[in-house]
């Protein structure tokens with residue numbers, strides 16, 4: 001399909017392609033993983049092109065409800081083909097290649113994401129990773145053939161990061177051999193699960209397991225949540241869509257609240273722990289964190305997801321930069337392509353290199369993941385902590401870098417890059433979420449730091465550490481290395497850079513032509529040089545700080561530095577004899593403090609008047625006394641208003657300079673209290689998160705309930721597409 005010549009190609013693009021120093025097909029094969037894989041991908045693309053419904057109206061022009069229904073329509077058509085293709089596969093490797101190809105190609109049909117993303121990305125992997133063999137045999141075929149549609153509900157209104165703090169309870173009732181699910185508080189409402197709002201009929205629920213009066217911590221349960229025929233939510237639970245968000249608009253992220261909702265005993269996913277009929281808890285896992293396994297898997301997946309998303313963004317930006325011409329550099333000559341500007345290349349080339357850094361590292365990380373999994377099957381969990389640390393830091397960095405790089409690509413496309421139709425805003429909205437979900441950036445980096453500190457302790461004790469962190473031992477020389485946060489950050493940057501360089505060299509060392517090797521080498525060098533320049537500060541061996549020295553001799557160093565000061569080279573400065581002492585007003589730093597205050601005063605006085613209107617409105621709308629701060633605000637408002645109007649009346653007979661000073665006093669009063677009481681004014685922020693009273697969860701839930709998709713219990717796309725599809729009638 002793509003290798004056929006296309007008519008009417010822009011002349012500048014053609015020229016750029018002709019200038020290419022290597023065979024594009026060869027690089028395509030490298031990216032796909034070989035010639036056969038390229039051929040297979042094209043075959044699947046052609047099949048989808050023939051069979052997939054395209055958008056008639058662009059997705060972005062539809063209402064939220066229409067967007068969702070359109071996404072279901074396309075997902076069902078795509079999954080029909082996917083299920084058919086999967087059923088023809090016999091080998092595990094073929095299945096993983098096919099899944100990856102489908103994942104990549106399917107993206108072409110969605111501006112946003114499919115409501116089935118969680119089914120594919122987390123529901124199926126959790127069945128594989130958390131179910132006993134018998135449970136896998138039951139659930140996996142149903143899930144693979146999409147007879148059931150699932151999602152993964154771990155996060156709650158009150159907790160996403162701190163999993164041990166989840167509040168949903170699953171209490172075993174040995175009389176009926178059931179677990180009883182409850183959401184004891186508002187903050188325990190499940191929140192965020194993709195596909196939960198409208199699409200899924202099953203859900204993995206992570207809850208605190210109680211049996212025989214004891215709590216055994218969080219465990220995953222597989223739970224049916226909607227009737228398979230009517231799609232109505234089952235009795236004992238409340239489920240809905242959480243409301244509009246930055247991206248993921250077609251993923252129907254949902255909430256779920258349990259009220260004594262009963263599920264059979266074998267709903268507990270029993271690979272790592274089980275509860276016997278009589279309620280006895282049996283631990284099977286050799287490592288307490290194996291129930292977190294799906295998260296590790298998805299973090300590994302996300303590295304390649306980021307490579308893919310950035311590759312799309314940078315392809316868009318590079319092609320457009322070849323087409324776009326701007327500014328007359330020489331009179332009567334054509335304007336140059338923006339791609340020719342060095343500053344434009346600076347924006348784009350690092351993204352290209354980053355794509356390859358991510359993709360090579362991702363291939364390596366996935367192999368490492370499978371090796372660790374294979375070892376764990378034989379009971380060896382030794383490598384799990386390192387895999388957790390590695391997947392955490394690589395996930396954190398690549399998601400963060402990827403969304404920043406996509407923003408650069410958007411900047412590189414000027415105003416047109418801001419159009420939804422450029423796809424750059426959607427790519428950004430999708431990738432910036434990845435920095436938060438599946439483990440927040442900071443939190444995951446802290447997990448890695450924890451591992452590195454522990455490893456460092458082992459190095460200090462002279463114990464052996466794994467090859468990946470062996471460089472810590474090599475760098476025991478204090479001059480080159482230290483255990484400061486900067487040192488730790490430097491350490492994991494070294495890991496990432498090291499993997500990229502070795503993996504890219506290994507991947508291009510056979511088969512590939514010299515031309516490809518040259519380009520890969522250049523990209524690799526660019527990546528390393530770019531980041532060493534970006535992080536020059538971290539790479540400095542001394543911190544140039546009296547306070548941060550390794551040996552902690554803070555006071556000695558402060559004194560040594562003080563003694564070096566030129567002022568200390570003479571016992572009495574000549575100004576003592578000759579110059580008058582300056583007024584503090586003459587110090588620039590003092591003027592800075594004062595003049596900013598004066599300038600701010602003028603600008604804020606305008607703002608204060610504006611805020612005043614709002615404050616009055618808020619006070620009257622909410623009613624005095626509704627919160628304990630409102631009476632105070634009211635009193636303050638009366639003072640302000642009386643002072644303002646009374647002063648105005650009385651100053652008219654005074655001289656102009658005095659009038660001006662008194663007016664300034666009024667404004668100062670308003671300004672002072674506006675700043676002092678800005679917390680109260682937050683009432684105008686229109687934010688569920690930033691309200692003055694801090695009723696965050698209540699407001700999130702209130703807003704979610706106002707959400708139009710929640711006005712109908714079952715969306716019509718269920719009857720039109722989902723039901724016929726699930727029942728094999730489509």
Ligand SMILES: CCCCCCCCCC/C=C\CCCCCCCC(=O)SCCNC(=O)CCNC(=O)[C@H](O)C(C)(C)COP(=O)(O)OP(=O)(O)OC[C@H]1O[C@@H](n2cnc3c(N)ncnc32)[C@H](O)[C@@H]1OP(=O)(O)O
Nearest residue numbers: 082102103106120121160161162163289292388437438439
């Ligand atoms: C037709 C088309 C075809 C399509 C094909 C399908 C392909 C689809 C691909 C799509 C790709 C992706 C899409 C996915 C979409 C996902 C959407 C988002 C989903 C979610 O967000 S789900 C929710 C995720 N939530 C989180 O990630 C929560 C983050 N929090 C945590 O992970 C943990 O709570 C914690 C921060 C790690 C802390 O945990 P805890 O308090 O229990 O632990 P401690 O800090 O006290 O540490 C104790 C000890 O445990 C070690 N440890 C922690 N975690 C792990 C782990 N995961 N594994 C191993 N060990 C772990 C930690 O290191 C400590 O060890 P130590 O004591 O130091 O030895």
Ligand SMILES: Cc1cc2nc3c(=O)[nH]c(=O)nc-3n(C[C@H](O)[C@H](O)[C@H](O)COP(=O)(O)OP(=O)(O)OC[C@H]3O[C@@H](n4cnc5c(N)ncnc54)[C@H](O)[C@@H]3O)c2cc1C
Nearest residue numbers: 152153154155159160161192193194433436437438439442
């Ligand atoms: C688009 C999207 C889709 C999602 N899909 C799902 C889904 O399908 N299923 C699901 O279960 N969840 C899902 N989530 C939820 C997601 O996993 C959580 O939002 C994520 O894990 C972060 O947790 P949090 O929201 O509680 O953030 P918080 O932990 O509240 O983070 C807030 C701030 O506190 C900081 N912080 C928190 N803890 C610490 C700490 N220990 N040390 C230092 N700083 C800290 C963070 O760095 C951050 O700056 C989704 C989220 C999004 C945005």
